[in-house]
Amino acid sequence: MKVRxxxxxxxxxxxxxxxxxxxxxxxxINKTNPRFKARQG
Incomplete structure (x- = not known):
C-alpha cells in the first residue's frame, strides 16, 4: 500500500x-489488481 x-x-x-x-x-482500492492500493494521510 502506497501512502501519498x-x-x-x-x-x-x-x-x-x-x-x-x-x-x-x-x-x-482495486479489486481486480490489488497493487494499486493507496492511502492518503
Whole structure:
C-alpha cells in the first residue's frame, strides 16, 4: 500500500480504481489488481 499526499493521479492509473473514505482517511482500492492500493494521510 502506497501512502501519498495526492491520490488523484493514482486514481487514473487503472479503470477499476475506486476512491473510498474510511475512518477519516481516503483510500484507493482495486479489486481486480490489488497493487494499486493507496492511502492518503
Amino acid at each position: 499526499n495526492s491520490l488523484k493521479s493514482l486514481l487514473k492509473r487503472h479503470r477499476d480504481n475506486r476512491m473510498v473514505r474510511r475512518k477519516g482517511r481516503i483510500y484507493i
